[in-house]
Amino acid sequence: MNFDYSDTSIALQEKLKEFMEIHVLPIEKEVELFHKNPENSWKRWPGLESLKQKAKDAGLRNVFLPGSYGALSAGLSNLEYAPLAEIMGRVLWSSEIFNCNAPDTGNMEVLAKYGTP
Amino acid sequence: MNGDIRSAFLMTEPEVASSDATNIETAIVSDGNDYVINGRKWWASGAMDPNCKIAIVMGKTDFDAPRHVQQSMILVPMDTPGLKIERGLSVFGYTDSPEGHAEIILNNVRVPKTNLLLGEGRGFEIAQGRLGPGRIHHCMRLIGMAQRALEIMSERTVQRKPFGRTLDTYSSVRQDIARSACEIQQARLLVLSAAYKMDKVGNKEAKDLIAMIKIVTPQMALKVIDRAIQILGGKGVGSDTPLAHFFAAARVLRLADGPDEVHMSQLGKSTINKYIQASNV
Ligand SMILES: Cc1cc2nc3c(=O)[nH]c(=O)nc-3n(C[C@H](O)[C@H](O)[C@H](O)COP(=O)(O)OP(=O)(O)OC[C@H]3O[C@@H](n4cnc5c(N)ncnc54)[C@H](O)[C@@H]3O)c2cc1C
Numbered sequence: 001m002n003f004d005y006s007d008t009s010i011a012l013q014e015k016l017k018e019f020m021e022i023h024v025l026p027i028e029k030e031v032e033l034f035h036k037n038p039e040n041s042w043k044r045w046p047g048l049e050s051l052k053q054k055a056k057d058a059g060l061r062n063v064f065l066p067g068s069y070g071a072l073s074a075g076l077s078n079l080e081y082a083p084l085a086e087i088m089g090r091v092l093w094s095s096e097i098f099n100c101n102a103p104d105t106g107n108m109e110v111l112a113k114y115g116t117p
Numbered sequence: 118m119n120g121d122i123r124s125a126f127l128m129t130e131p132e133v134a135s136s137d138a139t140n141i142e143t144a145i146v147s148d149g150n151d152y153v154i155n156g157r158k159w160w161a162s163g164a165m166d167p168n169c170k171i172a173i174v175m176g177k178t179d180f181d182a183p184r185h186v187q188q189s190m191i192l193v194p195m196d197t198p199g200l201k202i203e204r205g206l207s208v209f210g211y212t213d214s215p216e217g218h219a220e221i222i223l224n225n226v227r228v229p230k231t232n233l234l235l236g237e238g239r240g241f242e243i244a245q246g247r248l249g250p251g252r253i254h255h256c257m258r259l260i261g262m263a264q265r266a267l268e269i270m271s272e273r274t275v276q277r278k279p280f281g282r283t284l285d286t287y288s289s290v291r292q293d294i295a296r297s298a299c300e301i302q303q304a305r306l307l308v309l310s311a312a313y314k315m316d317k318v319g320n321k322e323a324k325d326l327i328a329m330i331k332i333v334t335p336q337m338a339l340k341v342i343d344r345a346i347q348i349l350g351g352k353g354v355g356s357d358t359p360l361a362h363f364f365a366a367a368r369v370l371r372l373a374d375g376p377d378e379v380h381m382s383q384l385g386k387s388t389i390n391k392y393i394q395a396s397n398v
Pocket of ligand 1: 128129134137161162163208218372
C-alpha cells in the first residue's frame with residue numbers, strides 16, 4: 001500500500017486550500033448568519049453562484065467523479081480525491097461550491113452510470 | 118453535472134424501519150406507458166432547496182418477488198403533480214437551509230416508464246453501488262471537521278488561563294489533544310486505505326473497509342469535537358465557532374447512510390465468515 005498523494009492531487013490540494021483561504025473562510029460566518037435568519041429559510045445565499053463560477057474557473061468543479069466517468073470527471077482516483085474532501089469538510093457549506101456535496105454526488109454517479117444524458 | 122440543479126434521494130420512510138431497505142413500502146405500479154407512485158418519505162436531504170429539481174425514489178415494483186429484487190429506483194421531477202413537500206425537518210434545531218431535509222408525500226405521482234433506472238427489481242444493486250464513494254466523501258469531510266476542531270482547541274489552550282496558568286500546561290488538556298491527534302490520523306489512514314482498495318479492486322471488494330470507515334469516522338469526529346467543545350468552555354457550544362454545528366453534523370452520520378449497528382452487523386458477519394472458511398481448510 002502506498003498512500004502518497006499524486007502530483008495532480010497535491011496541486012489540486014494547494015489550489016483548493018488557497019481558494020478556501022481567499023474566498024470561503026472570510027465569509028463563512030456571513031453565510032451561516034444568512035441561513036440562520038428565519039426570513040431566509042430555504043433561500044439560497046445570493047453570493048453562491050458567483051462563488052461556484054470562480055471555482056469552475058479555477059478548475060475545482062466536479063473533482064469528485066472518478067476517472068472512469070470520462071469527460072465529466074477531473075479524472076481523480078478515490079485516493080486522490082480524499083484529501084480534497086477533507087479540505088472541504090472544514091467548512092460545512094463549502095462542498096456545493098465545487099459541486100461535491102451530498103446527496104448530489106451519489107445521485108450524479110448513479111445518473112452518470114445508469115442514466116441516459 | 119453542471120451544478121445548475123440539485124437532487125434528492127428518497128429512500129427512508131417514516132412508517133417503516135428504513136435501516137432495513139427491504140422494508141420500504143412506497144409502491145411503484147406499472148400503468149400503460151407510465152409508473153404510478155404512492156408513498157411517504159422523509160429525511161430527503163437537499164429536497165427543500167429551490168434548485169432541487171429531481172429526485173431518485175426507491176420503492177417496490179413487485180411486492181411478491183424475492184426480498185432483494187422487489188425494489189426499483191425511478192427518477193421523479195420535483196414538480197410532478199402529486200409530489201408534495203410536507204415540511205422541512207431539523208437536526209438538533211439546525212434546518213440546514215437551504216438544502217434541508219424534507220418529508221414528502223407521493224400521491225399518485227405519474228412518470229413515464231423510461232424514468233426507471235437500470236430495470237425493475239434492480240434498486241438494491243444501484244443502492245449498493247451508490248453508497249461506496251459517498252461514504253469515502255462523508256468520512257473525509259468528517260476528518261476535515263475533526264482536524265479543524267483540533268486546530269481550534271489547540272489555539273485556545275494558550276489563550277485561556279484558569280487557576281493561574283494557561284490550559285496548554287495542564288496534562289489532562291495535553292492528553293485530550295494528543296488523543297485527538299492520534300485518533301484523527303488513525304481514521305485518516307483507514308479512510309485512505311479504503312480509498313486505495315476501491316481504486317485497486319473496486320467498491321465490492323473494498324466493502325469491509327468501507328464499513329469500517331463508516332463505523333469509525335463519525336464516532337472519532339464526535340469524540341474530538343466534544344473535547345474541543347469542553348476545552349473552549351461556553352464558547353464551544355455557542356455559535357461563534359463552527360464546533361456546535363460540526364457536532365450536530367457528525368452525529369447525523371452515525372445514522373445517515375445506514376446506522377452504525379447495520380454496518381457492524383454486516384462487517385461482523387463478513388469477518389466471521391472469513392475465519393470460519395479459513396479454519397475449514
Ligand atoms: C440528517 C439526515 C439526513 C438523511 N438523509 C437521507 C436522504 O437524503 N435520503 C434518505 O433516503 N434517507 C436519509 N436519511 C435517513 C437515514 O438513512 C435513516 O434515518 C437511517 O437509515 C435509519 O433508518 P430509520 O430512521 O428508519 O431507523 P430505524 O430503521 O427505525 O432504526 C432505528 C435504530 O435501530 C437500530 N438498529 C437498526 N438495525 C439494527 C441492527 N441490525 N442491529 C442492532 N440495532 C439496529 C439502530 O440503532 C437504528 O438507529 C437521513 C437521516 C438524517 C438524520
